[in-house]
Amino acid sequence: MSAVLHTQRQIPDRLTRPAARALKSWEALLAVVAVAIFLLNAWASPYFLDPWNLSDASFNFTEKAMIAFAMAMLIIAGEIDLSVGAIIALASTVMGLAMTAGAPTPVLVLLGLGTGLLCGAFNGLLVARFGLPSIVVTIGTMSLFRGISYIVLGDGAFTGYPDSFAWFGQGYVFWVITVELVIFTLAALVFGVLLHRTSFGRTVYAIGNNATAARFSGIRVDRVRFILFLLTGLMSGIAAICLTSRLGSTRPSIASGFELEVVTIVVLGGVSILGGSGSIVGVVLAAFVMGLVTFGLGLLNVPGIVMSIVVGALLIAVIAVPRLWTMARAKSGKR
Amino acid sequence: MSILKSRETILALAILALLAAVASRFPGFVAPANLARVFTDTSPLILLALGQMAVILTKCIDLSVAANLALCGMVAALMNGAGVPLPLILLAVIALGAMLGAVNGLLVWKLGIPSIVVTLGTMTIYRGTIFLMTGGAWINAHQMSEGFKAFPRAVILGLPVMAWIGIAGIAAMALLLTRTPLGRAFYAVGGNPHAAVYAGISVGRTQFAAFVLSGALAGLVGYLWVARYAVAYVDIAGGFELDVVAACVIGGIAIAGGSGTVAGAVMGALFLGIIKNALPVVGISPFWQMAISGSAILLAIAFNTLSQRDGGRIILKKAEAAE
Amino acid sequence: MQADLQPQDGAAPVLSLRGIVKTFPGVRALGGVRLDLYPGQVTALIGENGAGKSTIVKVLTGIYQPDEGEILVDGQPIRFPTAQAAGDAGVTAIHQETVLFDDMTVAENIFIGHAPRGRWGLIDRRAMREKARAILQGIGADLNPATRLRDLGIASKHLVAIARALSIDARVVIMDEPTAALSHKEIAELYELVDTLKRQGKAILFISHKFDEIFRIADRWTVFRDGQFVGEGRMADVTEGQLVQMMVGRSVDQIYPKRPARIGDPVLTVAGYCHPTEFEDITFTLRRGEILGFYGLIGAGRSEVMQALFGITRPSKGACRIDNRVLAIRSTAQAVDAGIVYVPEDRGRQGAVKGLPIFQNVTLPSLSRTSRNGFLRLAEEFALAREYTRRLDLRAASLDQDVGLLSGGNQQKVVIAKWLATKPRVIILDEPTKGIDIGSKAAVHDFMSELAAEGLAVIMVSSEIPEVLGMSDRVIVMREGRIAAEFEGEAMTPENLVRAAAGIGQPRGQAA
Incomplete structure (x- = not known):
């Protein structure tokens, strides 16, 4: 009669093994695409397979991908940060100011990280504490942060960073493995574990799927959002150190348009722009794909602006094609 | 009482305060002729902000307006070079702009792709297309016909055509938004998409219409821009989409959709226009402009969000609005 | 038939x-x-x-x-x-949920989609206001057509919805x-x-x-x-x-398998809770083993009081104690820590996190227990989820299944399982059987009864009189944001509840 007396069936934990599911995933598709582009490039250009060329090419994506890991978590949680390029500009400007005042490399690095964290905290405060929409807030801070760089630098530039500072963007750990590549790998591991293996990562998914229900489940939603903005700021600070070190100079226009490419990497990596799903593996693979495409087109002497068309089209196609596919299937299924 | 509390009134007071501050040291700035000049200079921003407003009302955003503008401007310059008469050029750029807007709108409507992704993508595609068309070449003043360049500056009844187009745009938009079913649909779709469906309004189609409108205005401004500055190249109006969004946010257009007025959008644009024109007058480096507009966006969004914060449902009788 | x-x-x-x-x-x-x-x-x-x-x-x-x-x-x-x-x-309809536009005026809400047109096909706003006024008067609604809907209460909004339906011939x-x-x-x-x-x-x-x-x-x-x-x-x-x-x-x-339970000491005491627009002077005590029913019309402020207790909103005045400890609840996390949990009415938006699998929904508030140093332990999570979903007789293909694919009743079971796993002192169920099938409904009722028998203090908000009378030990009736009456034992009759909720006769507590 009562529910307790029903014959109780054991509900299995899982029906499909995680491994089987992974094979049919977006990430698997991306991996195939990455390999295909790699082979295509190797076939199209004799210079492609040179280890040193490949190493050089990695600069196409390492700095952006570092930020993309943090941005992926932010977008999975249903927020966005369009100010990352501007944070780089501001962090780089602060480092430049300190450099002209004679600060040594460790101080420059700390200032770069600190500026990134502060900018992230500022965004996070406005979004999490005051409940302002992140897209408008970060469009505002995008102008504000870069605007401060323009006030400081005008049309000038900081040059003459110490030689020891060059290590971050120009140094090699061994053979062709650059410092940036190592930072990129470490960041991928740290963010992969943070997102997929910790309870913090779990709450990020919960918030992205339904922030209201997450709050109604006793999760401190605002705290999680704040930390995510902080992390994005921190990774922008690290990217600022690498980029400034690599270029050896700071101009207020440094890293302009970065936000677009970072978001593109994240979306290409299979992270839903509406939040709630995505993986770090996908973002890593998307970074490779973007890097390979850019490098390949570069070898073929395709100008930068045409590459940006490809990037823009890729961004739309990545979302449009699966939807067209489902729509076509639904239509044929109904008949 | 409610008039004093409205966002538009506060914004109007802020603009007056700004003008008063500049005028206290440089009275010439508020001379009618100069104010007219500032308005004329701000007309493109006003027109784009009006289009953007329609898009934002429907819960979308159009980041491709500046790229659309640049592409249409280039097409106008190329058509002029080919000897096409001006009225035809005008029609063509408005149609082209509307078409580019329609591409955005279709992707949002038919495929349900978030507008921010669509327009981030088309932004680079539209600008890249200019490069594909021209190979990066510039079209300079001497390659444009006199009539082409003179039209926006031609003075009618004491104001240049450019200003009149701005005024006409404001009037048309005000009429559209308050007095036509489409205008009310913009508000309905953004205010409560669920209820809009119940009222027989198609959410996607309305968003599509907003994008077409925004695109058509961008096409028109494309010609005005190129004719006024007498130059066309890949990067004209680079980053201008942010100014347009900023004007809307400052004007109190809610980014979540469904709320905002034409007066707000116009004043938001004027606020930025006045700052831009006042900076050189008061001797502040133009490099300050970016940081100032960024701060204005943050202040405006903070003010709008906090003043509109939901006070909860109204259940107690004493809390209900009296007849 | x-x-x-x-x-x-x-x-x-x-x-x-x-x-x-x-x-x-x-x-x-x-x-x-x-x-x-x-x-x-x-x-x-x-x-x-x-x-x-x-x-x-x-x-x-x-x-x-x-x-x-x-x-x-x-x-x-x-x-x-x-x-x-x-x-x-x-065909025109007055919908159950008021599907209207908060930022538009009463007149615009009534006429959106079929506004009267004047010259050049433009909307004739004066005619719209006049027609709206006439329709509103026809249904005895004393509302100004120019008022923004946001500033109206729920009953007035409902009248606007009725006027809208009548505006279509x-x-x-x-x-x-x-x-x-x-x-x-x-x-x-x-x-x-x-x-x-x-x-x-x-x-x-x-x-x-x-x-x-x-x-x-x-x-x-x-x-x-x-x-x-x-x-x-x-x-x-x-x-x-x-x-x-x-x-x-x-x-x-x-349908109502209410078991007699031993009612013990007070667990939760709420005194003088107020909110600027939602409720006023809410005072009551909840005891161990008790099921306290909250009855009232839709929009009487019951859910709002419960959400304030759960830390979603903050009361402007008033105190709340659990076991004589004074609590200042500022967030849902604090409420959960204090042992107060809430099963919301709006299951789709506030209850289950659709998109996440069942086991992750169940462990969401208990992650600190199933993880070690912040690192997830899946085996522990599945064990916890298995234990509580079995207690609730959940029907699902696997614990890894997306909650969004379950029926309403089974989603509700997942939400309840999620809270039981935190071992709460007080469980608040807001319209716990709304929109779920009869089988699940019986299971939920049965389970509520069992929880009370185990010594949990239960608050049940419900608009269904049979449910309220069938399950509660005591009933509080709310009207327009206030406690209108309280009934126990023999006094718990459908007539008393309806009269108190609709404001017929002399409700208690009106003087405060």
Whole structure:
């Protein structure tokens, strides 16, 4: 009669093994695409397979991908940060100011990280504490942060960073493995574990799927959002150190348009722009794909602006094609 | 009482305060002729902000307006070079702009792709297309016909055509938004998409219409821009989409959709226009402009969000609005 | 029953539905139902929550497209691809949920989509205001057409929704629980309105849970159960008992398995809780082992009080104690730590996190227990999820299944399991059986009873009188944001509850 007396069936934990599911995933598709582009490039250009060329090419994506890991978590949680390029500009400007005042490399690095964290905290405060929409807030801070760089630098530039500072963007750990590549790998591991293996990562998914229900489940939603903005700021600070070190100079226009490419990497990596799903593996693979495409087109002497068309089209196609596919299937299924 | 509390009134007071501050040291700035000049200079921003407003009302955003503008401007310059008469050029750029807007709108409507992704993508595609068309070449003043360049500056009844187009745009938009079913649909779709469906309004189609409108205005401004500055190249109006969004946010257009007025959008644009024109007058480096507009966006969004914060449902009788 | 009864006077139906089927992922909402609406008559559609009433309204108004079956207007097949099409065919509805626009004025809400036009096809705002004023006066609503809807209370909003439905010159008027949020006086005016509409020859579909109301105004009845057509006929030929029997499909007293529980010491004490717009002077005590019912009209402020207790909103005044410890709850996390948990009414938006699998939903508030140093331990998570989903007799393919794919009843079980896993002191259930199937409903009731017997303190917010009376040890009735009355034992009668909720007679606590 009562529910307790029903014959109780054991509900299995899982029906499909995680491994089987992974094979049919977006990430698997991306991996195939990455390999295909790699082979295509190797076939199209004799210079492609040179280890040193490949190493050089990695600069196409390492700095952006570092930020993309943090941005992926932010977008999975249903927020966005369009100010990352501007944070780089501001962090780089602060480092430049300190450099002209004679600060040594460790101080420059700390200032770069600190500026990134502060900018992230500022965004996070406005979004999490005051409940302002992140897209408008970060469009505002995008102008504000870069605007401060323009006030400081005008049309000038900081040059003459110490030689020891060059290590971050120009140094090699061994053979062709650059410092940036190592930072990129470490960041991928740290963010992969943070997102997929910790309870913090779990709450990020919960918030992205339904922030209201997450709050109604006793999760401190605002705290999680704040930390995510902080992390994005921190990774922008690290990217600022690498980029400034690599270029050896700071101009207020440094890293302009970065936000677009970072978001593109994240979306290409299979992270839903509406939040709630995505993986770090996908973002890593998307970074490779973007890097390979850019490098390949570069070898073929395709100008930068045409590459940006490809990037823009890729961004739309990545979302449009699966939807067209489902729509076509639904239509044929109904008949 | 409610008039004093409205966002538009506060914004109007802020603009007056700004003008008063500049005028206290440089009275010439508020001379009618100069104010007219500032308005004329701000007309493109006003027109784009009006289009953007329609898009934002429907819960979308159009980041491709500046790229659309640049592409249409280039097409106008190329058509002029080919000897096409001006009225035809005008029609063509408005149609082209509307078409580019329609591409955005279709992707949002038919495929349900978030507008921010669509327009981030088309932004680079539209600008890249200019490069594909021209190979990066510039079209300079001497390659444009006199009539082409003179039209926006031609003075009618004491104001240049450019200003009149701005005024006409404001009037048309005000009429559209308050007095036509489409205008009310913009508000309905953004205010409560669920209820809009119940009222027989198609959410996607309305968003599509907003994008077409925004695109058509961008096409028109494309010609005005190129004719006024007498130059066309890949990067004209680079980053201008942010100014347009900023004007809307400052004007109190809610980014979540469904709320905002034409007066707000116009004043938001004027606020930025006045700052831009006042900076050189008061001797502040133009490099300050970016940081100032960024701060204005943050202040405006903070003010709008906090003043509109939901006070909860109204259940107690004493809390209900009296007849 | 008498399925093929001829209408009186031999009048033909204005609108008929035949064999309507509508399926959603995982649920067959309508399994081939029929419905006839006759001119000048009120047809009552009767059925439990989840019987398919709301779905049929959405089919009739062009919101949903049926998978199978046909809609006939004057005997001719027709399709309603959009809400506009249904309106053009003369079908209008007062929806249960008020689907209106907060940022628009009352007049604009009434006329959106069909505003009067003036010169050059522009909207004639003066005519719109005047017409709105006339319609509002016609239903006795004392509202200014220029007021923004945001500034109105829920009953006033409902009147606007009614005015909107009347602004369309319709032949068929659908009223989906139109009186649920209205006071006594407003209900009387609504009845008059229904009579007027009948005289005008309109066909009316009236959906209600209140039998006295149905017998007062309906001419005909149709019963649905679990998405199936059960029967139809004239009101004159049927008794309340027969209708209930058809509606439930079994006798009524089986549904509420309330077990006697030992009621112990006070656990939760709330004193003088106030909120600027939502509620005022809320004071009550909750004891161990007790089920305390909260009854009231929709929008009486019950959910709002509960959400303040759970840390969603903050009271402007008042104190809350648990075991004589004073609590200042500022967040849901603090409420959970203090042992207060809340099963929300709005399951889709606030309850289950759709998109996450079942086991992750269950462990969401308990992650600190199932993880070590912040690192997840899946085995522990599955163990916890298994334990509590089994206690609730959850039906699912696997614990890794997306919660969004479960039926409403099973989603509700996941939400309850999530909270039980935190071992709470006080569990608040807000309309716990709204929109779930009868089987799950019984399971939830049974489980509530079991929890109380184990010594948990339970608050149950419910708008269903049988449920409130069947499950509660004590009932608090709220009206317009205040506690109107409290009943215990013999005094817990349907009449007392209804009178207190509608404000008839002398409610207690009015002086405060």
